[in-house]
Each structure stands twice: as structure tokens, then as C-alpha cells.
Amino acid sequence: MALIVQKYGGSSVADAESIKRVAKRIVDARRAGHDVVVAVSAMGDTTDELLELAAEVAPIPAPRELDMLLSSGERISMALLAMAIHSMGFEARSFTGSQAGMITTADHGSARIVDVTPIRLREALDEGAVVIVAGFQGFNRDTRDITTLGRGGSDTTAVALAAALDADVCEIYSDVDGIFTADPRVVPKARKLPIVSAEEMLELAANGAKVLYIRAVEYARRHGVLIHARSTFSSSTGTYVLGAGMSIPDGEEGEKMEEPIVAGVATDLSQAKITVIGVPDVPGKAAEIFKVVARSGANVDMIVQNVSAAATGRTDISFTLPKSDSAAALKALDAVRSEIGFDSLVHDDQIGKLSVVGAGMRTHSGVSATLFEALSVSGVNIEMISTSEIRISVVVRGDDLAEAARVVHTAYGLDGDVDATVYAGSGR
Secondary structure, eight states, X not given: XXXXXXXXXXXXXXXXXXXXXXXXXXXXXXXXXXXXXXXXXXXXXXXXXXXXXXXXXXXXXXXXXXHHHHHHHHHHHHHHHHHHHHXXXXXXXXXXXXXXXXXXXXXXXXXXXXXXXXXXXXXXXXXXXXXXXXXXXEEOTTTOOEEEOOTTHHHHHHHHHHXXXXXXEEEEEXXXXXXXXXXXXXXXXXXXXXXXXXXXXXXXXXXXXXXXXXXXXXXXXXXXXXXXXXXXXXXSOOEXXXXXTOOOOTTOOOOOOOOOSOXXXXXXXXXXXXXXXXXXXXXXXXXXXXXXXXXXXXXXXXXXXXOOBTTTTEEEEEEEEEHXXXXXHHHHHHHTHHHHTOOEEXXXXXXXXXXXXXXXXXXXXXXXXXXXXXXXXXXXXXXXXXEETTEEEEEEEGGGHHHXXXXXXXXXXXXXXXXXXXXSSSOO
């Protein structure tokens, strides 16, 4: 018998029938003798709808009140799910993030978990109840306010609960059967991976893979939590995310942990590119530029500096960042144009990033050549390149990204025999 933490995303609890389906899965685990703790997201698109509603009543909603509003979505889900489990003859108790002991920083909209004190959850488990926790939210001890964790907060909630309760496994449920070699909505021939290393999953999540969020994967790696990514809509074994020294649980089917040359291909259309044109090519100018960008709150990803023109002694610096950060970065840079001495700024939000990830890149040659050859043959132009030990990322035109992902996926021999199944369509 085991202690299992399960997380269900918005597509898994989108309506009453979906909630009853999830309740049945939870009850089945309870009948098997397992203790079950569940972290649940808001139903369907509730969070987005609440954000739109807030924008209608206030152009810039007060952060504290926005957190109060957004946290209500998960409270609706947790109560309905507990009711559904009760109707099946099993005890269930729902808890908000603060009731569950989820202690966070005071940053509204992007709080981080600093401690978990699951006293009430342990009491409920000891009394035989299924525990349902509202994901995405916590409580700050200093301000005594409700906070939300930002996108992917329910994943992080589940992993944090698994770590605090010393759970045997943290099951993350979505509308696909696990972690695939690519997004099956973009690459239909993508194959499900039986296992993936935490290191590879961090790179995939950081570069556009949406099944798991990077904060949850990093928390799991740091605290030794075994993640099992599965589908709400099937009973098949999903993908295990294995940290150092971990193995698949006894009785589960899976391949022995190996280092594939390429584990997967990730795509990301959420970034923009800013080019600072005519930067004086003298020491310290790049530092000035990126200090300004950092103060604007933008999170820079890739950076490329051109060779300076001998005639002018000036160069261009391009960098990518989330589209949502670009307006603030542009405004901040424009304000110091004369001080830094650059000529102009160019903003491009029609780019796409393609990343190839695999632990085997450390020990296999030719990975880069395969990528560039596949893109060349398909007529896709590369604008920027970035690498790490186990990743190669390129920026291409956004319109070319889907086709680029498919040809690169094929070039690395990752294609499956049949199209992957996507049950609900959202990826969460």
C-alpha cells in the first residue's frame, strides 16, 4: 500500500461528468488500499475567464484582490470533487492552500512555496479520508494574505505536498498519455516516452513542453519526488520522471534507464526578439543593456551579438524574451537610448523556438549536423542558435516552426508508427 499524490488539471475537471470521472479514479485507488491526496486545478478555462472579468471591472486589478478572485476557481473544483467522492461512499475532505499548510512568499501572482506544514492533511489521512487540496495557492505568514503561485502552480502544489508527506509517487494527470518526444498536436507521430530523466525534463519544460511545468520538475528533482505523468482519460502507464538514483516502482512496466541521444523536440511560440541596433562596440555596453532589461522585469533567454563593423565600430545585439515582457523591456531601453548610445530598437514577435534535448548529446557527435541538415533541406532559415550540454535551440520564423519540428523529429528517428492520442485538446 502506498501514499499517492495526484494532480488533475483544468481539462480533467472541466465539467460535472469530468469531475465524476476523476472521482472514480480516486476511489479506485482508495479501494486498492492506497492513501490518496489530490491537488486540483480550476475547472476548464475558469482562471482565464476570471482574469477577463477582472480586466472588465479594473484596467489594473489590485494584486491582492486578484489573488482572492483567482484562488476561488480551485476552491470550486475541490469542493465539487469532494462531493462526488462522498456520493460514491468514501470520506473526502477538501482544504484550501492555507488550510493545507502551504506557506508562500508574499508575491501576489507569482508566490513561491517556502514551507509546507500538512498537519490537517495527516490527520485526515489517519482518519481514512481522501484529501483534496486546492492547487495554485498558499498563505503568507507575514501579511496573512492568500497568494497564488502563477502558471503551473497546481503542479508545484502537488509536488510540494508529495515531498512534505513523503509520498511514494506524485501522479500528474492531463489530457495526454504521458510525456512525448514532441507535442502531439504539432507532431502527430510523436511517441510516448516510458521514462525521462529529470535533467531532460527540465530542459524540455523550459523550452516549451507544456505537460509539466519547470517549477514543479525542479522542486521534484531537488526534493527527490518521483513524478508519473499520466492521462485522466486512460488507465495506461504514463511517463516516469526519474531523478538521480530513482527507478520505476516494482510491478510497473518500463525500460531500463538509458541516455538517448535525443529524448525529444520542444517548440515555443511565446517568445519575441528584440534587436538593439548600432551599439558602440566597447566594453561594458552589453552589461548596461542587460541591466536595464533586468530592471524592467524581463526574463532573457537567448542572446546573440554580431561581429562589429570595422568602419563604424558598432554592433547589433539580439535577444529573446517572453512576449509578455517585451513591451516593458522596449520602454526601458528606449528611455536610455542616448545614455547607452545605440541607434534604434527592432521588435519581432513572429518568431518560434525549436529545441532538441537529449542526455546522450554529451557522448554522441553529429547531433548538431543532423538538426541543421534537416532544417536546410526543408528550407527553414535559422536566425539564432543557443546550446547547453544536453540541448540545442534555434530561432526560426513562427510560421515555419510546426514544419521544422516535424522534419527534425523525423530526422532523429523519433517518429512512431501511429498518431498520438490527445483526449481533450489543451495539453493540460
